[in-house]
Amino acid sequence: MQPLNIVILGLSITSAWGNGHATTFRGLVRELHRNGHRVSFLERDVPWYASNRDLPQPPYCTTILYQDLEELKSRYASLVGSADLVIVGSYVPEGVAVGQWVVDTAEGVTAFYDIDTPVTLAKLEREDYEYLHPHLIAQYDLYLSFTGGPTLQRLEDVFGSPMARAFYCSFDPELYFPEAQRNQWDLGYLGTYSDDRQPPLQKLMLDAAAQWETGRFVVAGPQYPASITWPQNVQRIEHLPPAQHRAFYNSQRFTLNITRADMIRAGYSPSVRLFEAAACGTPIISDYWEGIDSIFQIGTEILISHSAQDTLRYLNEISEEERIAIGESGRKKVLAAHTAAHRATELVTYYNEALCRKQQAVPAKEV
Incomplete structure (x- = not known):
């Protein structure tokens, strides 16, 4: 398979301060890079992460910091439009507006990456649309969910996602392994x-x-x-x-x-x-x-x-x-x-499935 051009708009990859998203993104993006794919990561430049950046320039992707929604739209429309796969993560600032712009702009496959699925669904039940609105779920080609099981069917049947798939968290085997136990x-x-x-x-x-x-x-x-x-x-x-x-x-x-x-x-x-x-x-x-x-x-x-x-x-x-x-x-x-390498492989598999669905749907839309 040809290498993919992937754009991710996520909460943060440069700072793990106060969030679990950065570690998740780092493992996934690193493995995508190892497999030959090109990844650009767009992150909102906010002061609480700016002052706590433990990885300001990840070596396995192009990291872009943007100031606000206007800058994102004016400077990076071509990047998003030309990508094979564009992923918007949960808790992205102004996530609803960002997501709507992405599905309107991207020519390739679009995905929502929910690192907080149970929290997201609880928010939707309360009509709290901080970073995702129900009408957007049906517009994303793919819903990547930290939660599997019946929730996936609910995302498709109730919210209209064309394709919801389990995309569990993962770990880095280079960081977590047995050592001589002290049994403290x-x-x-x-x-x-x-x-x-x-x-x-x-x-x-x-x-x-x-x-x-x-x-x-x-x-x-x-x-x-x-x-x-x-x-x-x-x-x-x-x-x-x-x-x-x-x-x-x-x-x-x-x-x-x-x-x-x-x-x-x-x-x-x-x-x-x-x-x-x-x-x-x-x-x-x-x-x-x-x-x-x-x-x-x-x-x-x-x-x-x-x-x-x-x-x-x-x-x-x-x-x-x-x-x-x-x-x-x-x-x-x-x-x-459940390693990050497994998730990178799963992502490409899901991308191919979503792309086939998208291509099959095009003629019907044109009739």
């Missing part, structure tokens, strides 16, 4: 505080810690209220830079995954933390959501906890041999299906 903690959790995640964190970890006083637990992440009472055997780490995430996972016997409420309601929404922890060979104890068994095999690749008692049973009754085997099985699964 029996169970750890990495995540910023949120109101909806705190009750399951309390139930699945903190209550377990209170019942097992000699156990070693850790919670890493910012914004936890001072009002939280932490058991004495739970260590707190206020901020853990991404460069330290691999070492953090490799220092735990087990790691805990807690899922946002919107993601649980949607189902089929694996988080990047799941893949990163699994890539380190650390066995995962997770809350349950519909579709998790389509990502990992429960019992052999991931463990599901519904209570403090479930958590304690895993921590105290699983043998070291079985613990290591679960971690290795989880790692094999994500290496086989």
Whole structure:
């Protein structure tokens, strides 16, 4: 296949500060570049990212910073118009106006890349059209969704997307892999505080810690209220830079995954933390959501906890041999299906399918 000319209008690729989009875009674009495709990334130049750019010039794409919608339209119409594939990401500033301009301007395939699908759908239900309007969904040739399962059918049947496809998050195997484990903690959790995640964190970890006083637990992440009472055997780490995430996972016997409420309601929404922890060979104890068994095999690749008692049973009754085997099985699964390289290949496959659909639809429109 001939190399593609791809244009992405995304939240950010230059700064990972306060967002998970940059890491996702970096992995995908890097792998597209490795496969010979040409990528231009257009990013709104905003002050909070400008002062926190950890990768101002990614080596695998042409990065363009634009000031406002007017500059985007006046300077980059030919770039967008001539591209084989144009992708607009979720949370792009003025995303509705940007998206409408893209579908009106692009000659090639257009796609909406939803890195926040459960949040997006909840916003649409509230008639909050911050970056996507229902009428735009039908105009994009392709809807790339971080959520799979029944949500894809809903996007097509209810919102009129001509082609909605699962496009899960991914991890970088060059950054996440097993290291000599120190087993500093029996169970750890990495995540910023949120109101909806705190009750399951309390139930699945903190209550377990209170019942097992000699156990070693850790919670890493910012914004936890001072009002939280932490058991004495739970260590707190206020901020853990991404460069330290691999070492953090490799220092735990087990790691805990807690899922946002919107993601649980949607189902089929694996988080990047799941893949990163699994890539380190650390066995995962997770809350349950519909579709998790389509990502990992429960019992052999991931463990599901519904209570403090479930958590304690895993921590105290699983043998070291079985613990290591679960971690290795989880790692094999994500290496086989969830790297950034897999996503780059999937994107080209989806592009070809969308292009065929678009070409087949042209004569009908011309009649």
